[in-house]
Amino acid sequence: MLPVHDFPKFKAAAVQASPVYLDAAATVEKVADLIAEAARNGARLIVFPEVFVPGYPYWNWITDPVTGSAWFDKLVRASVFVPGPEIDTVRAAARTHGVYVILGVNERSPVSLGALYNTLVFIGPDGAIIGKHRKLVPTWAEKLTWTGGDGSSLKVYDTEIGPLGGLACGENTNTLARFSLLAQGELVHAASYISLPVAPPDYDMAEAIKLRGQSHSFEGKVFTIISTSTISDEIIAEMEKVRPDARALLERKSSAFSGVIGPDGRVIGDGLIDDEGIVYAEIDLGKCIQPKQMHDIIGHYNRFDVFQLNVNQTVRNPIETLRAPADEAEREKGEASPEDLEPIKIRK
DSSP states (O other), X not given: XXXXXXXXXXXEEEEEOOOOTTOHHHHHHHHHHHHHHHHHTTEEEEEOOTTTBTOOOTHHHHSOHHHHHHHHHHHHHHOBOSSSHHHHHHHHHHHHHTOEEXXXXXXXXXXXTTOEEEEEEEEOTTSOEXXXXXXXXXXXXXXXXXXXXXXXXXXXXXXXXXXXXEEEGGGGGOHHHHHHHHTTTOOEEEEEEOOOTTSOTTOOHHHHHHHHHHHHHHHHTOEEEEEEOOOOXXXXXXXXXXXXXXXXXXXXXXXXXXXXXXXXXXXXXXXXXXXXXXXXXXXXXXXXXXHHHHOOTTTTTSOTTTOOOOOOOXXXXXXXXXXXXXXXXXXXXXXXXXXXXXXXXXXX
C-alpha cells in the first residue's frame, strides 16, 4: 500500500455539526461551505459525521415503528443516490479546494424503494469518488431504517495522504471489521458518529465515542479522525412532532465527541464535546513506526498459523444473472440458436 520511504504529513479536520434536517440539497451546500472553511485552515482530509446527508432517524429511538414509518417515508424521499447530483456538489467542493472528503449519507438503493444504506463516501482531491462503505450492521433501533452492506465495501484506499479507511458509528466496536481494515494496511481511519442523547442515563456517549477511537488507534497504531453530528433546535422541533417530550430526551449533554487520536491512543490537541465546530490536528504517519515495533497485530505480534480471518468481499445482489453467449453480430444475422437468443438466463 504505502512505500516504505513515504510517510506523509498533513492536517486533518473533523467536523462536528448538524445537517439541514431532511433537506439533502441544503445540507450538501453546508458541507461545501465547511469544506471551504477547513481547506482555508490547511486541512487536506476533512471527515464528516455519520449519515450527515440528510440526517439521522431519531424517531426510531423515541416512538413506535408504526408511527415512525411515516418518517421513514420522508427520509427515503430526502436521501441520495451515490453517485448523484447532491454528491456532485460535494465532489465539486473537494476538487475546488484539492482536499480529501469522507461524508456520511443516507444512500438510496438503485433497485428498491424500501432500502436505504448508511454509507460513507470517500472523495479525492480531484473530485472523483474513490469508493464507498455501507455500514455492515445497523445498530439496534437503526434496523427499522437501514439494510446492511456487504464485504465488498470493507476496503482501504491507497491515497497520497496514506492508506485510508473508515467505519460508521457502532462498527468501530466490531473487532473483526476493524482488524480487516488494519490488515489491509490502514494507517488513517475515519470514524463517523451521530450524537445519541437517548442512550441509558448512566451511559456517557461522548466518552464512549472517544474510547472507541482510542481503542482502534492504540491496537492498530494508527491515526483515527472522529467526526460526530450535533442535534440542532431544528431537529428537536421536528422530533417534537413525533413525541411532545422529545426536547428532554435529545438535549442531554456529553453526547457528541469529535477529535483526532494518535497511534499511542491519546487525543491530539483538544477534542470537541457537544458544540459545533471543526477540530484540526497534524498527522505524521512516521509516528506509527515505533509503536508498531512493540505491538504490531497485523505483523510480528500475531500468530497467523493460529488465527485466520476470512473476509467475503463479493457484492451481494438480489439477483445473479447469466447473459446469453451470442454476441450482437450473431443476433443481427439471425445465426444464434433460439436458446442463445434468450436475453437473460437466471441461475437457479
